[in-house]
Amino acid sequence: MTERGASSTDDPVDRLLATARGDAVEDPFRVTGVMMQYYHVCERELWLASRNLEIDRENVNVVRGTRVDESAYADRGKRNLRFGMISLDLLDDGRVIEIKPSSSLEEPARMQLSYYLWYLDRVAGVEREGVLAHPTERQRESVELSSERVEKVERAIRGIHQVVTADSPPSAEEKPYCESCAYHDLCWC
Numbered sequence: 066m067t068e069r070g071a072s073s074t075d076d077p078v079d080r081l082l083a084t085a086r087g088d089a090v091e092d093p094f095r096v097t098g099v100m101m102q103y104y105h106v107c108e109r110e111l112w113l114a115s116r117n118l119e120i121d122r123e124n125v126n127v128v129r130g131t132r133v134d135e136s137a138y139a140d141r142g143k144r145n146l147r148f149g150m151i152s153l154d155l156l157d158d159g160r161v162i163e164i165k166p167s168s169s170l171e172e173p174a175r176m177q178l179s180y181y182l183w184y185l186d187r188v189a190g191v192e193r194e195g196v197l198a199h200p201t202e203r204q205r206e207s208v209e210l211s212s213e214r215v216e217k218v219e220r221a222i223r224g225i226h227q228v229v230t231a232d233s234p235p236s237a238e239e240k241p242y243c244e245s246c247a248y249h250d251l252c253w254c
């Protein structure tokens with residue numbers, strides 16, 4: 066297990082961990098895997114989603130992530146585990162698997178997986194390896210919770226907190242996936 070660093074109680078990382086452990090927290094803070102992914106896809110998307118603006122489930126943006134996940138590995142003993150703020154998929158060998166839906170979303174998927182590994186380590190004291198898979202390209206990449214990954218995850222948690230507690234959303238910046246984003250009309254029409 067990686068070393069735990071001390072930090073102030075105002076630190077979003079500490080608040081998240083206290084919330085996850087069920088401690089009495091004045092201002093609980095939760096981060097889901099999807100929030101971690103959105104943060105790395107588009108901060109505006111994260112902010113809009115944090116305000117419970119309904120996503121059209123038929124939208125291809127949502128489908129890009131879920132359809133692949135549901136269909137791939139369906140017959141290979143993949144099991145879903147819900148644990149506190151996270152819901153992840155485990156392979157038979159105990160590794161956590163995250164499906165990379167497209168090459169443009171590789172880093173968001175890698176950070177989502179890293180967050181799951183971090184959460185398991187920090188909240189449950191369970192060390193796990195991860196595998197990032199791209200079924201259509203028959204590619205797999207091992208992901209470990211290195212100290213560099215821990216730093217990136219904790220930096221992202223603080224960044225997510227900053228985004229979701231802001232009074233207004235970050236301005237829209239054109240991205241390759243804006244056309245297929247559920248919030249397209251809120252940004253560009």
Ligand code: SF4
Pocket residue numbers: 106107108109110113237238239240242243244246247248249250252
């Ligand atoms: S349409 Fe583009 S800028 Fe707007 S939320 Fe979606 S990805 Fe972000």
